[in-house]
Amino acid sequence: MARSKGLKLFTGNSNPVLAQAVSRALEMPMGNCRIEKFPDGEIDVKIYDDVRGVDAFFIQSTCPPVNDNIMELLLFGDACRRASAERVTAVIPYYGYARKDRKDEGRVPISAKMVANCITAAGYDRVLTMDLHSAQIQGFFDCPVDHLYAAPVLFDYFRDLKTRADLRNLTIVAPDVGRSKVARGYAKRLNAGLAIVDKRRVSGEETEVLDMIGKVDGQVCVIIDDMIATGGSIVDSANACKKFGAQDIYVACTHPVLCGPAVERLRGAPIKECVVCDTIPTLGKDFPQLKLVSVANLLAEAIRRIHFSESVSLLFK
Numbered sequence: 396m397a398r399s400k401g402l403k404l405f406t407g408n409s410n411p412v413l414a415q416a417v418s419r420a421l422e423m424p425m426g427n428c429r430i431e432k433f434p435d436g437e438i439d440v441k442i443y444d445d446v447r448g449v450d451a452f453f454i455q456s457t458c459p460p461v462n463d464n465i466m467e468l469l470l471f472g473d474a475c476r477r478a479s480a481e482r483v484t485a486v487i488p489y490y491g492y493a494r495k496d497r498k499d500e501g502r503v504p505i506s507a508k509m510v511a512n513c514i515t516a517a518g519y520d521r522v523l524t525m526d527l528h529s530a531q532i533q534g535f536f537d538c539p540v541d542h543l544y545a546a547p548v549l550f551d552y553f554r555d556l557k558t559r560a561d562l563r564n565l566t567i568v569a570p571d572v573g574r575s576k577v578a579r580g581y582a583k584r585l586n587a588g589l590a591i592v593d594k595r596r597v598s599g600e601e602t603e604v605l606d607m608i609g610k611v612d613g614q615v616c617v618i619i620d621d622m623i624a625t626g627g628s629i630v631d632s633a634n635a636c637k638k639f640g641a642q643d644i645y646v647a648c649t650h651p652v653l654c655g656p657a658v659e660r661l662r663g664a665p666i667k668e669c670v671v672c673d674t675i676p677t678l679g680k681d682f683p684q685l686k687l688v689s690v691a692n693l694l695a696e697a698i699r700r701i702h703f704s705e706s707v708s709l710l711f712k
């Protein structure tokens with residue numbers, strides 16, 4: 396059943412291109428609001444549309460500039476709640492601060508939980524997100540969370556690639572042990588082998604490959620990960636695949652954070668194609684192997700189903 400006063404879509408400044416694509420897919424215009432900065436850097440939000448009784452969706456990735464994008468998200472939630480929206484959903488295609496999801500040493504925050512607390516405190520009733528760094532983060536939000544997977548969009552890409560390249564000796568490569576369960580899922584779906592890179596993180600920007608578990612020799616390897624930040628994990632994994640005899644190397648990642656030395660690193664890496672989703676803008680971060688696929692239709696369909704109280708779980712598959 397649809398909500399009484401209908402659905403309205405809004406966006407912040409984090410990823411307007413994706414938001415416009417979602418708006419086109421839903422065949423509805425973007426709601427009218429202004430989100431700007433005061434001269435001192437504080438963020439100012441004004442919603443021009445009447446949102447009283449409305450089912451409002453605010454599309455905002457918490458990608459770089461992370462803290463500004465989070466503040467836009469929080470302030471919009473507060474504005475919408477105070478303007479008497481019936482329900483406010485935070486659509487967060489990429490959820491930043493997710494990697495700090497546990498206390499792995501003394502006297503450190505659990506940032507993923509703290510940011511989740513802020514989002515619900517700001518007035519959001521539900522969250523729609525995609526490929527969280529760890530699935531447990533869903534439980535950090537004290538409200539319903541619909542957690543989508545980009546896999547169907549990435550599978551489409553590989554189906555298309557199959558028409559252009561010989562993918563018979565396909566092996567899915569997890570860049571670390573943490574990603575092996577997801578990689579196994581891909582391997583099963585694509586009827587491929589599985590290999591795992593034994594990686595150690597040296598610092599925020601540096602990783603070290605200790606070993607390769609599984610066969611990559613003579614294989615077409617697809618390294619999968621949730622995000623590329625500085626590119627260390629992916630490029631080290633690609634180099635390891637090459638060292639252990641891989642024939643061709645592809646990369647499939649959901650979130651192209653692409654910060655610091657990532658673009659330079661990827662440019663020089665032995666990677667044929669690097670497919671990423673548009674959860675984060677890649678404008679100005681191009682490199683020859685970069686291929687972009689869109690999650691706009693998936694998000695639009697999820698928004699439609701949430702609005703009409705239909706099952707979203709079909710989209711999880």
Ligand code: R5P
Pocket residue numbers: 494570571573574599600602620621622623624625626627628629
């Ligand atoms: C690690 O657990 C993540 O899944 C990514 O592999 C990692 O965060 C990517 O970061 P970077 O590109 O800086 O190695």
